Amino acid sequence: MSSLTFYFAPGTCAQAVRIALEEAQAPYQLVRVDLAGQQQRTPEYLAVNPKGRVPALVTEHGTLTETPALLVYVAQRFAHANLAPTDAFGLARMQEFNSYLASTVHIAHAHRPRASRWADEPEAQAAMQRKVPANMTECFELIERHYLGDGPWVMGAQFTVADGYLFTMAGWLKSDGVDMARFAKVAAHHARMAQRPAVQRALA
Numbered sequence: 001m002s003s004l005t006f007y008f009a010p011g012t013c014a015q016a017v018r019i020a021l022e023e024a025q026a027p028y029q030l031v032r033v034d035l036a037g038q039q040q041r042t043p044e045y046l047a048v049n050p051k052g053r054v055p056a057l058v059t060e061h062g063t064l065t066e067t068p069a070l071l072v073y074v075a076q077r078f079a080h081a082n083l084a085p086t087d088a089f090g091l092a093r094m095q096e097f098n099s100y101l102a103s104t105v106h107i108a109h110a111h112r113p114r115a116s117r118w119a120d121e122p123e124a125q126a127a128m129q130r131k132v133p134a135n136m137t138e139c140f141e142l143i144e145r146h147y148l149g150d151g152p153w154v155m156g157a158q159f160t161v162a163d164g165y166l167f168t169m170a171g172w173l174k175s176d177g178v179d180m181a182r183f184a185k186v187a188a189h190h191a192r193m194a195q196r197p198a199v200q201r202a203l204a
Contacts, residue, residue, distance in 0.1 A: 004028040005058040007048060009035045013106060014055035015171075015202060017070045019164030022198035024078035068098040071161035083161045090155065097147055097154055097162050101169055105143075108135040109172050133177035140173065140183050148185035152192055164202075167193040 006021060006028050008014035012035070021028050033039050033054050040052045049056040049065050057064045057073070064070055072095065075084035085091045111118065112132040115125035143166070147154060154162040170190045173180045180187045193199050 005031060007031045007033050007045070007054055007056040007058075009033045009040075009054045012054050013067045013102075013165070013168055016067055016161070016165040016168040017055050017057065017074065018202040019167065019199055020071055020074040020083060020161045022202045023083060023159075023161075023164070023196075024074055024081040026074065026078050066102070067165065068095065068102050071098060071165060075161050082158070085155060085158065085160065094155055094160055094162050098165055100143075101165050105136070105139045105169050108132065108139055109169070109176055111135070112176055136173060136176045136178050137182075140170070140178070140186055144183045144185050148189060152189070154189075163189070163193060164199070167199065 004021075004026060006014075006018065008018055008030065009032065018030075033045060035054070039045055040049075040054065046052055048058065048063060051065060053065070055065070055067060055070055057070050059073075064073055072084065072091075075081070084094055109132065111128040115128045118128060119125050149156060151157045153159045154166055166186075167190055170180060170186050180190060
């Protein structure tokens, strides 16, 4: 099986894909992108991912970007690892959750460190940043209530790529001014994830 090349940066949503790769015991090469040094804006990296973002996964068929797409690719390519439901409804439900993290939770968080994407005026940026704790709280209240049931994982009894994604985003709560402890199920999930060998390898 051909090796994959994975472009990532620590502390970003790329961590979720790295966890999935480790859980699948996939063969891959890791390339760190220096965001602080603006490496993502260099011609070399833009040739890999024209969006100038991480993650990016180079496969023998071409390059994939966007975390939800990479997660389902890893789950399906390494199907032996059982990292996604195989029934249509279950897979769609997992993708619903991953899409919510990508389209709503990630954006709510990004208004703090990336406010300049949405406004040029310092006072407008500051206003957006002040709203981040409330928005992130609202997002995680919904996750706690609507997505985390009685099972240990997002999809209940089955561990999936969605779990690494939630673990990654929950890890942003503290920097966003939100105490994870107010969400009992999220906090318990985060603690369970931290014990997994694949997660520990991904964080190393």
